[in-house]
Amino acid sequence: MKVVKFGGSSLADGPEYEHAINIITADPERRVAVTSAPGKRHDGDIKVTDLLIKYAKAVINDEDTNTLVSQIFNRYQAIADYFHLPADQLASIKGRLLALPKQDYPNDHYLMAAFKAHGERLNAELMALVLNHLGHNARLVTPEEAGIRVTGTPNNASVSPETYALLDRLTYADNExxxxxxxxxxxxxGHIATFSRGGSDITGAILARGLHADMYENFTDVDAIYSANPNVIDHPQPISKMTYREMRELSYAGFSVFHDEALIPAIQGNVPINVKNTNHPEKPGTLIVPDQSFQPTDIITGIVSGKHFGAIYLHKYLLNKQSGFTLRILQILARHHVSYEHMPSGIDDITIILDKNQINDSLIDTICNEIQKEINPDRLEWINNYAIIMVVGEGMKNRTGVINDILSPLAEKHIAVPMINQGASRIAIMIGTYNEDADAAVAAIYHRFFAN
Structure with missing residues (x-):
């Protein structure tokens, strides 16, 4: 049995919907389909999820919502019209949209989560209606019915282990x-809570594990996962097969094709993932597989840069002789609910790398002021334009001289490397540089390993 998930661009309008339905019905092993909310149909368009966020804010601010409701409903109506679906079958979708402001929510965060989630909820209902209209035996299954239980905050939820026991009890017909x-x-x-943005990937992986699927197919708008960003490298090499942990390392720094948190349920269930293109389903795509028995064909699988980092740099003589020094810094971060990404250090220096999506200028000043007061470093600096480059490959762990091969082309291009780190897994090397050098660094490393 296969679980198939479609991204928002793959369900944006009638023709894309038709591609998705042809894919679902072409293989009898595809028994479970996971929908995203309709995405952009063209440049300048707006995703349904973003419209729903506007709808939620208008309700919170007690503003008129009639125009927004019409905009959202018209997106589903246009898809239904493409398939000549009878108008009365959309009454439930319109009714759910209108009923959203009338529900009871513990607070505005839960309200926002419920509104956002309905992009997917209504699209799944529409997909089931269209499939049945076309003569296929399809059934909408909601998280309430299936038992997808979550914990955490309303807009950043995590799956509860109870979910998998409940999914084991889900019954369905052989032809359904x-x-x-x-x-x-x-x-x-009993309230709706959403995963982080892009979390439909997570739902697909949860279902693949919970329903014991043989394969999780993730359909999107690219032919494969590439060894580098096509916006940085012209026609980069597609990756035919990679391991879970390679994908995890690359997703962390910026591979946006597949939600990195979605790997975890798939890893736990030992389910292979195939990332494919909705518009070219005949192409093999990229297969993401367990680490065991994997035989790499290249030294490097992928290179990616993330430019959303900053760093606090501290210098203090005899730092290595002071017990509890690092703990005191981490306690300051913890007080402000800020996690750190990495902390490379020397005998007198520490660099604390932070995700700038978690912080703002005011918080940076507050944290630095507290560090200066409590730690009194000899030097304290905020580096705003920090970039991290991940060079990843299972083939690296049994090769000597890889670090030299990575750093040599950077030296030739006069690219500064203020930080380098290799994890214990030996399949990833992390390089710190500056935003303005990141693309050039990726290109230099790529051409060293892939140009020939």
Missing amino acids: LLVFPGFYGITMA
């Missing part, structure tokens, strides 16, 4: 197609 909305689950108190 199950359509699930992605992106959200149900809290213990």
Whole structure:
């Protein structure tokens, strides 16, 4: 049995919907489909999720919502019209949209989560209606019915282990197609909570594990996962096969094709993942497989840069002789609910790398002021334009001289490397540089390993 998930661009309008339905029905092993909310149809268009966020904010601010409701409903109506779906079958979708402001929510965060989740919820309902209209035996299965339980905050939820026991009890007919909305689950108190943005990938992986699928197919708008960003490298080499942990390392620094958190349920269930293109389903795509028995064909699998980092640099003589020094810094970060990404250090120096999506200028000043007061370093500096480059490959762990091969082309291009780190897994080397050098660094490393 296969679980198939479609991204927002793959379900944006009628023709894209038709591609998705042809894919679902072309293989009898594809028994479970996971929908995202309709995405952009063209440049300048707006995703349904973003419209729903506007809808939620208008409700919170007690503003008129009629125009927004019409905009959102018209996106589903246009898809239904493409398939000549009877108008009365959309009454439930319109009714759910109108009923959203009338529900009881513990606070505005839960309200926002419920509104956002309905992009997927309504699209799954529409997909089931269209499939049945075309003569296929399809059934909408909601997270409430399936038992997808979550914990955490309303807009950044995590799956509860109880989910997998509940999914084991889900029954369905042999000839039945199950359509699930992605992106959200149900809290213990019965409220909707969403995974982080792009979380339909997570739903697909949860279902692949919970329903013991043989394969999780993730359909998107690219032919494969590439060894480097096509916006940086012209026609980069596609990756035919890679391991879970390679994908995890690359996703961390910026590979956006596949949600990195979605790997975890798949890893736990030992389910292979195939990333494919909705518009070219005949192409093999990229296969993501368990680490065991994997035989790499290249030294390097992929190179990616992330430019959303900053760093606090501290210098203090005899730092290595002071017990509890690092603990005191981490306690300052913890007080402000800020996690750190990496902390390379020397005998007198520490660099604390932070994700700038977690912080703002005011918080940076507050944290640095507290570090100066409590730690009194000899030097304290905030580096705003920090970039991290991940060079990843299972083939690296049994090769000597790889670091030299990575750093040599950077030296030739006069690219500064203020930090380098290799993890214990030996399949990833992390390089710190500056934003303005990041693309040039990726290109230099790529051409060293892939140009020939």
